[in-house]
Structure formats: structure tokens, C-alpha cells
Amino acid sequence: MSAPAVDAPIDWVATLSAPGSARDLAIRDLHALLLRAARVQVTRMGAPASLGDRQADEIVNQAADDALVAILGKLATFEGRSRFTTWAYKFAVLNAAVEVRRRMWERRPVPLDEVELIALDPTPGHYAEAADLAAAVRSAVQDALSPHQRRVLIALVVEEIPIDILAERLGTSRNALYKNLHDARVRLRTDLIARGFLDPPRPREASA
């Protein structure tokens, strides 16, 4: 993929902060970069094929516009620990990704009811130890997790519902759901370690 030459020695923060024609030009250039970042995201997610070119274009333009507003409002928070463009791209990428997921899932059911995990019987290609682990995971999911943790784990990991879609349907945040998922995994592993199905963490890992 070819990239425009954006590493010219421009002080983006200073230029974008001072009124005048240089700022206007910098805003135009930044918007072009944000359009490109959003385009890469929607393309990686297959949006033109699944949603059509018109919707993909809408997402790209809206994501870039919203990112530009966010960036101009957050200029003072840019710490200079990355290139300005990498910092700026992430806003367009996030906006585009969230909107692609939303549109891809708006007509799809989000199953939140109970799921029964079926442990496979041992076969020549599936050893008894793996079947035992599967049975242990199945019982740990059922017994070691709270109903909410189980629902989040099943929805995100088993059903592979995108986290921001699930957050929207449950009226919560991506952050809160990821915490639920993290805690569920910790409980699951703690249970499996206690029952001898997984090795305990090495001391250095345990103290990390």
C-alpha cells in the first residue's frame, strides 16, 4: 500500500492551534489522512462487500469527520510519545470500526440465552486428556461463574458477538464488559488450576 508523505517536518499541534491559513491547510491535510485511515479500517473489515459501497463510503466520511472534531478538541492531550499521525489515525479507526460492527449487526440476532457446551468424546484425533479438559471447562463455566459472567463469556467468546454490539444491547460499556470477561477468565482458570487441569502460574507470573 502506498502512503502519502506525511512525515514532512510539520508541527501539527502548533499549526492546528494557531488561527490562519496554515491551520486551514493543516486541517485539510489531516482530514485527508483520517479519510484514508477510516477507509483502511472499513476495507479490512470487509464492509464494502457486506454493506455495499454506499454505506462503506458513508462510514468512512462520518468516521473521518468525527475524528477530526475529536482530535481538534484533544490537541492539548497529545503527549508526543508517538507520531502525531499515529495518534490521530486511531480516532478514525475506532469510529469506523464501531460503525461497521453496528451496521453489520443491526439486523442480526444477538443470542443471549443459555448455551450448552458439549464436551466431545475421545476419538483418535481427540485425546482423552483433551476430553477431560473440555468436561472440566464445561463444568467450570456452569459452576464457577456468576450468571452475568457466564452470559458475557458465552456471548463474546463462544458466539463471537463484537464487544461494542453486546455493550449496546446490554446497555453497558465496552470497558465494563471487558472487565466482566477478564474476571470470568480469571475465575475459570482458578477453578481449572484448583482441579489440576491447568498448571498454576510460575512464581514470577503470580507476582506480576
Add this chain to the structure above:
Amino acid sequence: MSARQRPLDDNLLGRLASDPGEWLSCDECFRLVDIYVDAGIRDKVGGEFAAMTNHLETCQACREEAQTLVQLAAAEAGDDEREVFARLGLSAT
């Protein structure tokens, strides 16, 4: 109504029982992701990003967005994105 059934194959087992590692929120991941990606460009990925790596292994949405950022930043730096993904220990797909 009976519950839907899902077979616990090895792939799903691995995803369910994977180690979530040190806690890092999605918001914190977003705050740091540009610094993390540019560290990969400069080949300066250190232990301070361990929680970031864990998070990206277990959060598909953050991983999708970080992958795009690697693609964009590597192209801009004239770097081979495959090498940047390798330095970061981040899957490319």
C-alpha cells in the same frame, strides 16, 4: 425451550481457558495503542507493554483496530508491516 448447543472443540477450549493476564481496560488500551504501535515501528517494544499484549490477545475489537493502526503506521514509516507485527507479537489477521 432447550438451550442451544456448542461443541467444545480445541479452538474454543483455547479461547475460553486462555490466560487474560494483567488487567488493562479498553479505554487504557485506546490511550496507549499509538505509543505501542510506534514502539513496534522503532523496534523498541519492551516489557512495559505486557498488559497491552495480553489485552490485544483477548479483546478482538481492540485487536482489529490495533492491526489497522499497524498497517497505517508501517506504511507511513516505510516499514514492512509483517516485521512490525512480529516485533509487537501481534497477529496480523
